[in-house]
Amino acid sequence: MVEPVRAGAAADLTLESDEEEPLVLSDLINRVLDKGVVIAGEVTIAVAGVDLIRLDLRLLLVAVERLTRRAASTGE
Amino acid sequence: MPVHLYGVLDADAPFAPTKGLDGRVVRVFALGGRLALVSDLDEPKLAVTPRRLREHDAVLRDAVAAGRSVVPARLGRLYADDSALTSALEAYDSVLDVAMTLVRGRVEMSLLIAGSRSSPSSPLSEHASERGGGGPGREHLRRLRSEREGERNMLHGASDLAQVAACALSGIVVAERAVANPAPPVLVARAHLVARDHISRYLVTVKAVAAASGSAYRVAVRGPGAAYSFAAVQGG
Numbered sequence: 001m002v003e004p005v006r007a008g009a010a011a012d013l014t015l016e017s018d019e020e021e022p023l024v025l026s027d028l029i030n031r032v033l034d035k036g037v038v039i040a041g042e043v044t045i046a047v048a049g050v051d052l053i054r055l056d057l058r059l060l061l062v063a064v065e066r067l068t069r070r071a072a073s074t075g076e
Numbered sequence: 077m078p079v080h081l082y083g084v085l086d087a088d089a090p091f092a093p094t095k096g097l098d099g100r101v102v103r104v105f106a107l108g109g110r111l112a113l114v115s116d117l118d119e120p121k122l123a124v125t126p127r128r129l130r131e132h133d134a135v136l137r138d139a140v141a142a143g144r145s146v147v148p149a150r151l152g153r154l155y156a157d158d159s160a161l162t163s164a165l166e167a168y169d170s171v172l173d174v175a176m177t178l179v180r181g182r183v184e185m186s187l188l189i190a191g192s193r194s195s196p197s198s199p200l201s202e203h204a205s206e207r208g209g210g211g212p213g214r215e216h217l218r219r220l221r222s223e224r225e226g227e228r229n230m231l232h233g234a235s236d237l238a239q240v241a242a243c244a245l246s247g248i249v250v251a252e253r254a255v256a257n258p259a260p261p262v263l264v265a266r267a268h269l270v271a272r273d274h275i276s277r278y279l280v281t282v283k284a285v286a287a288a289s290g291s292a293y294r295v296a297v298r299g300p301g302a303a304y305s306f307a308a309v310q311g312g
Contacts, residue, residue: 023296026259027186028129031267031304032151 078120079155082113082135083148083302084165084172084309086180091144097122097131105158107165110172113139114161117154124152136302143272145180147172148302149309168309175307178269182250183300185278187241187266188258189234192294230292234263237293241285242266248274248281253305263293267305275300 082102085091087109093102100115113135122128132151139146155161165172242252248270255265270278279297286295 020296022261023188023190023294024298025126025129026262027188027265027298028126028133029259030255030262030265031184031186031301032129032133032148033124 077157078117079158079161080115080117080122080132080151081149081153081155081161081309082115082132083139083146084176085111085113085139085144085146086176087111089144091139091142093135093138095131096135097128102135107162108169110165110176112161112165114158120154120156122152122154133301137300140183140300140302145176145182146302147175147179147307147309148304150304165309172309175309178307179303182269182271182303183275184303184305185249185268185270185275185297185299186301187238187268187282188262188296188298189237189264190261190294190296191230191234191263192291231263234293237285237289237295238264238266240289241282241295244281244285245278248278251306255305269303269306270300272300 080097082093082096084107087106091104091111091113093104093113096102096113096115097117100117103114103116104111105114129151136146136148155164238254245252245268249268250271251269253267255267258265268278282295282297286293289295
């Protein structure tokens, strides 16, 4: 069973409300997104308050790194 | 038909997930001693959007909330069909065994540190132009330098705060993983693997660290959730 998280002392730390959308989205991108998908250019992240340019560059770097590794492993 | 995998559970009890991506049905199919949670898609590619990130995560958070041990899959890779998915999971059977052992009875908590809404990220002096003279070009460069300095100081402070939290949580977390270059506005992110029995202790401890950190930072926790940072399926 999951231990219930009690309201009160620590409840205001947890992120669930829309007000905290940027932090929630950051967490989802960091953990849930398989960043390899940007190799095919399929990622579109567009939410107000998020630094899109920095985000795109970072994801692009990941994609380039993976492409480089793949090319090296296949001898291309 | 293309298949999206949410994650894999122990098959020790039935599980009936609610809706998945775009409101699609989440199918549960047995695979050896495990259950795979999947949705059928109409197209071979899946555009990743914030909404779909939430929907994918919600399926697994529901499983975690139901007390299930989950090896999550990340969003963004598809399998050609059930047969391709079955082959992929069977090929990694022993790895999944290890992953399942790691997550059994445990959940992932995200510790997120960002600048507070009121904290100045660029402490620019109002009298900067009076200090050294020069034209608007020099003033612009001063402003940029000051902004960079402010950002660096905020980042260093956030890293220090994460270290303090790590020390305070040392008896509570099973494992910690630092998130490299977290997406903004988060400055520093740490993923923590925590036993279910210790979730409340975890929250109380982070609360105490946050209270002692002053007002420059916003410290937040997201979880309990699936352990993407420690045992995710890299499929497709």
